[in-house]
Amino acid sequence: MSDLELRLATCTYQEFTPNMGTPVRTTAGAPRFPLSYALAGHARLITPTRDLLKIKSRDAYEWGYRRLLNGNTLDNIQRELFAIAGAFDLDTPLVLLCFDRLDRLTPPDDWCHRSMFAAWWTERTGVEVPELGGHRKKSPTSFPAPPAPPTLF
Incomplete structure (x- = not known):
């Protein structure tokens, strides 16, 4: 698609700070509380539908998502x-935001669409999407460097 690699991360609206990256909405509803930062946009193609949000089973939700x-x-x-x-x-990085604080959820409910999107993205592109909120995989300042361009002979 492009020679540039898109850098992504995920977080909650509540835990996001501007030093983490560019904030992007991925939720069906806009935040109902004031944000201390401006959103860069709404990633509609990865936003779950309202019908999906009614599903309580992780497996059924993930299948639908x-x-x-x-x-x-x-x-x-x-x-x-x-x-x-x-x-x-x-x-x-674009930081894909939603409301669910993973560190406040307990198994089997410690999931949300942003973690499912991150897994889906990694499976298809080979590029990891770090979580910057609760259950952090990587610190907000340690993003993997973009891969070096291939050497042509």
């Missing part, structure tokens, strides 16, 4: 995310 992502296609999702990132520094 992956069906939505696959139907929207990786290429279209990348295009949408690149369009949002285009007005900002591409070296700064």
Whole structure:
């Protein structure tokens, strides 16, 4: 799609701080509380539908959400995310935001669409999407460096 690699991370609206990257809404509803930062856009192609939000079973939700992502296609999702990132520094990750604080959830309910999206994205692109909120995989300042361009002979 592009020679540039799209850098993504995930977090909650509540835990996000501007030093983490460029904030992007991925929720069906907008935050009902004031944010101390401006959102860069709304990633509609990865936003769960209101019908999906009614599903309480993780397996059923994940099946439906992956069906939505696959139907929207990786290429279209990348295009949408690149369009949002285009007005900002591409070296700064887009931080995909939702409401669920993973550190406050207990198994088997310690999941949300952003963690499912991160797994789906990694499976398709090979690029990890770090979680910056509770249950952090990587610190907000330690993003993997973009891969070196291939050497042509």
